[in-house]
Amino acid sequence: MAEARVLVLRAAGVNCNEETAHAFELAGAVTSQIHINRLVQNPKIIDDFGAMAIPGGFSYGDDIASGRVLGLELDRVLGDAMRKLLGRGGLILGICNGFQVLTKSGLLPGPEKKGEPIKATLVENESHRYEDRWVHMAVNGKRSLFLGEESRIELPVAHGEGRFVVDSEEALERLEGDDRVVLRYVTADGGEAAYPANPNGSMRGIAGICDASGQVFGLMPHPERFLFPWQHPTWTRGPRRRAGDGLAIFQHAVKNMRS
C-alpha cells in the first residue's frame, strides 16, 4: 500500500501539532511536523507529501484577527506550492485555527468552478468569549474527501473566533447546494441549533466546509481530541464506543490519499 505522507505545519503559536500528527499516524499515515520558516526557505518540501494539515492553536497569537498573519503567509509565500499539491490530488486539512488560516488565505471556500470566489470569514463568537464545549454535528460527506457515510458526530470546540460568515445569502445557497457545508451544528436530537448548541453564532450553524474539489476541508471542532472513547465527556456513563468520532476523519483522509 502506498505510504500516506502528511505534512503537519508548525509555526509560532500553532499548538495542536503533536496530537494532529498522532491522529494521522493512528489512521495509518506517516507524518512530519515542519516549521513554516523551513517551507518559506524551500516550498518544494511540500512536493514530498500527499496531504498538509494546519493544526489548531493561535498562529502568531491570532493578532489582528485569528489566522490572519499565517493566512497571509500561506497565500503570499506558499500559495503556489499548495495549489500544486491540490493539482496532483493532494489534501489540505485545517482544524480550528487551521480553518481560520485557510479561510483568511483564500484556500477556503476556494476558487469556484465558474464565477468569483465566495467571500467568507470566521469572526468573533457572538458571546464575545472563548469557549470550550462539546457539540453535535450533522454530516454531509458527499463531496468532502475527509468524510464518509456518517450522519452525526460529536466533537469538542475550543475557540473565540468561530462564527462563520459569508457576504451574501446567495453564497450560502451555493455552498449548501454544492454539498460544501460538510458539518453543521445541531442539537443533541438533530434539530436546528441555537446557542450553546451552536457555540459561536455561525450562519446556518456551519461548523465546517470544503472547497469545490472536496480536497480542502476546514472545521472549527477538534477531531484530534476525540480519538479514544474515554475522551468523550460522558464516557463514564457508558455505553462505550469503540473509537472516538474524530478518528474517522483522519481515516477517510488516509484512505483517499492512497486511492
Add this chain to the structure above:
Amino acid sequence: MLWHFEIRARDGHRDPFAHEIERELPWLGLEKAGPVKLARLYLLGGEFDRDAAISLGGSLLLDPVIQDLELKSLEEADQEADKVVTVCRKAGVTDPVEESLRRGAARLGLELDEIRTGFHFSFEGEVDRAELERIGARLLATAVVDEILVGRSALPAHKTPAGSKSERREIELPADDEALLGLSREMGLALNLEEMQVIRAHFHELERDPTDIELETLAQTWSEHCKHKTFSARIDCDGKIYDNLIKQTIFKATRDLDRDFCVSVFKDNAGIIRFDDENNLCFKVETHNHPSAIEPYGGAGTGLGGVIRDILGTGLGAKPIANVDVFCVGDLEAETEDLPQGVIHPLRVLKGVVSGVRDYGNRMGIPTVSGAVFFDRRYTGNPLVYAGSIGIIPRDRCEKVVHAGDKIVALGGRTGRDGIHGATFSSMELHEDSESVDGGAVQIGNAITEKRCMDVLLAARDRGLYRSVTDCGAGGFSSAVGEMGEEVGARVELSSAPTKYPGLSYTEIWISEAQERMVVAVPPEKLDELLELAASEDVETCVLGEFSGTGKLEIFWQGEQVADLDMEFLHDGLPKTTMKATWSPPPRDDLREFVPPMAGEALRALLADPNIASKEWIIRQYDHEVQSTSVIKPLVGVTAAGPSDGAVNAPVLGSTKGYAVGLGLCPHYADIDPYHMARAAIDEALRNVVAVGGDPDRCAILDNFSWGNTQKPDRLGALVRASEGCYDAAMALRLPFISGKDSLNNEYATSRGTIVIPHTLLVSALAIVDDVRQSVSMDLKRGGTSVYVVGLTRRELGGSAYLRLNGHRGNDVPQLPDNALSIHRRMHEAIRDGFVLSCHDCSEGGIGVAGAEMAFSGGLGLEIDLGRVPISGPRMRDDELLFSESLCRYLVEVDSRSAARFEALFEDLPCAPIGHSLAEEKFRIRGRNGAVMLEEPLADLGRIHRQSLTAILEGEVRG
C-alpha cells in the same frame, strides 16, 4: 509617513466587544451613555505612500466581509472629539500585536518603523467628560498599563521612554543606622536594618563601597520572595523555639516519609515524581498576588507565564502538560462606594484574572484542567492568584549541572524596564497608592514569545545542547545567573543583552523581570548549534557571558566591571532573624440564638453561594482539552453540569496511564484554628484525587501559603500552627510535599485600618492513575442504585458554608480522623476494582450539597435517609447532620451486583448505604424520624447551581 488605520464593523454587523461594554455600562450607572461604537486603530509608519498603505490595510488589517477601513494621515485623524475615548498600551508596555504586524507587513514587502495599536470607543448617548473618564478607567482600560485619552480620536505617536544614566556608581553606606535603613527604603531594597548592617560590615572588610548593582543584587537574592526568610527564621512561638520552621515541619514530613516515587523535592524549580518507565512528572504552584491586585489581567497572565517557565526550567526542561489556577477575591456584589480607596472592584479583578489566565494558557496550548475560586470580603484589597503547572520530563533529563567554561545564554523575550523590583515589591504590603507608585512592577505577557521559546528549548534539550537551565522569574537575570552560578561563579557583560528600547541602565537590565526569558548553560562546542536552532524558529538569543570557575559574581558594563561579589556571601551571608509568634484560639461563637432555616431554603442558598455555585462561566473560557489528554474533565455529567472533584489526564498519546490532580483550600477553618485548616486542606486535596481514581499511595502534594504580615506575632503564630498541621497530616496520610511557595504580607493598608486576608493555604495533589479507563466521575449513573457514605459524620460545622451563610462562624472545626489513610486507600481499591459507579467527596455544604450535585449532574433523583448516616460524637440535629463538613467522607454510588463486594471491602471501616437513586427527578432527604425534611425538584437545584455565579459575571445581577 504615519498612517492611521481605523477599522469598524460594517453596518448590520454587530460588534460583540461593543455589545459587552454596553452591557457593563449599567454597573457604573451610566446605561444612558450607549450605544457604543468602536474602532480598532493601527498607527503604522514607514517609507510608503497612500496606495501602499491602502493595500497594507486591505490585506493585513481588514476583514472585508464584515468590516470597513478608513485610512487617514495622523494629522487628519488627530481631532478633538466629544464622547470619544481612545485607549492604547503605554509606551514601554509589551504589545504583542506589534511583532505580528511587522511580520505581516514584511510579507507584503513593507518595513514598519512605527507601530501602535489601540481602540477608540464612541458613545452615542448622554455622557459628559467626567463620566467618560470613569468609563475609561473602570471599563475600558487599566491605568497602570494603558494610556486613556478622553476626547481624542487618534493614537499618539510613540515616545521612547527616557533613558537612565548608566555609569558605574558606588554607594556610600552611612555609618548611622537610621540613615542606613533610610537608604534601603530610598532604593526600594526592602532590606531591614540587620541585613543592611551585615552588608555594611562585609564591604567595610573589603575596604570599599558597594556599587548600586551589588546592592540591588543582594536585595533581590535576600528578598522574602527568593529566600523565604520567615519560614527559615528562628521563631519563638509562645515559648516553643523553632530554629527553622520549614525544615522542622514541611521538609521534615517529606524526609521522614522517604517515599520512593519522589525523584527531586524542594531543590529544583518544581518537585519531580515518577510516572511511567520513560517519564517523570513535575508540579509547581506559584502566587502572583500583588501584581494581580494592581493589574488583574497582566498580573494573572504573567503569573501563569512564570510558573510555566518553572516547569520549563525543571531538570533539563519539562514539557508543560496541564495548568491549574485558583483565585481568592472579595465580594462580587460589593457596592463601589463601600470599597477601600485605590481598590479595583472584585468583579473586575475576577474577570481580569480569568481573561489573563485564559489568554496566556490557551495561547501556550496547555490545558487548564482544574481550579477553584474562593470569595471572602477580606480579599477585596489583596486578591490572591495561584497559578500552577504540571510537566512531563524524560527520566534521564532530570538532573542539571553547570561546568566552568559553559556559556551563559539567554533565550526568548527582550529585556525592558518592566517588572523592576517585582521580587522586593511582592515582599511588601499593599496600600492605597500601590497602583501609582508600584506600577513598574506589573507587566503584560506575550504568550507566543514563550511558546516559541518553549518549542526551541525542548528541541535543544532533546539534542543535548545545554547542561543546565533555569527561568528568569523574580529578580530576572540577577536571580537566574546568581542561582546557576552559585557553585562555580559567573562573569557577565550586560551590554550584550538585547533590550526592547534604548536607554536601560545596567542595573535595570540586571534586575528587570521582563517576561518570557530562560537562561541556559551551554558547552562552548554546542553554542553554534543552539544559536542556529533558535534563529530558525525566530527565537532571540544572546550570550551574556560564561560560568567562570572563580566562585565570584562579576558583572561588566561595556567592558567596565560594575560588580564583584562573592557567591558565598551572596547566597549564605543573609543573617538569620529571630521572630516572635503567638497563637490563641478565638473567642467562642455563641450559637444559642441560632435558629436553623428550612432545610430546602438552606440547600438552595448553599448552591447559589458563589463559593459552591458552578464555575462554568470561567471553566469554559479555558481550553481544558488541548493536547488531547483529557479524561475526567472539570465539568461532568449528562449536561456537563457536575463539578468534578479532580481532573484526570492521560499525558502520553496512545497510552492509558494517567494522573489525577486535586486541590484543597479551606481558609474559613483557619478563623477557628489554622492547625485544623491545614489538615483539612490536605485531606480535601487527597479526596479530590482519590474520588476520580488517583492512587493515594502514589500521591505528592504542594503547599502554597498566602498569609498576612508575619512580622506581627499573631499572624506568625497562625503560620506556625498551620505548618504543624501540615506535618501531622502529611505523616498521617503518608503524603510527601515535593514543592511549595509562600507569599507573605498580604494585607491592605487603608486610612481606616489594615485588612488582613484569611490565612490561606492551598494544597495541590498530584496522584498516579494506573489506567485512566478505571477513573470515575461524580454524576449519578442509573436509577435503582444504592448510595453509600464512607467515613463518619461528626458535629463539625465550625467555619462551614452552612453557618457562614446564616451569619455564624461556629466553633467545632472539622478534624482529621485517625483512620483517614485506611479510608482513602480502601476508597481507591473500590474504584480500581470497578465497584463504583460514581463518587463525590463531601466538602463545603456536606452531604446535602454533595448529594444534590450528584443527582442533578446525573439527571437522576436521589433519596437520602439521615437516620442511616454513621455518626460519632455529640448528638446532632438533622440540619447539622446534613451540612456538617466532617473530613474524609465520600458519597459513593454502587449497583446491586457490586454491593456485597463493596460492603465487604469496608467491613472494618465506617460506611453505610444511606440512600438510593430514583427515576423521579427529585432530591429528597428524610430526617432521623423518617419524615421528609427536604424535597426539591432536580431541575431547580441544577439551575440554581449552574446559573448563580454566571448571572453575576454576566452582569445580570447588580449588587
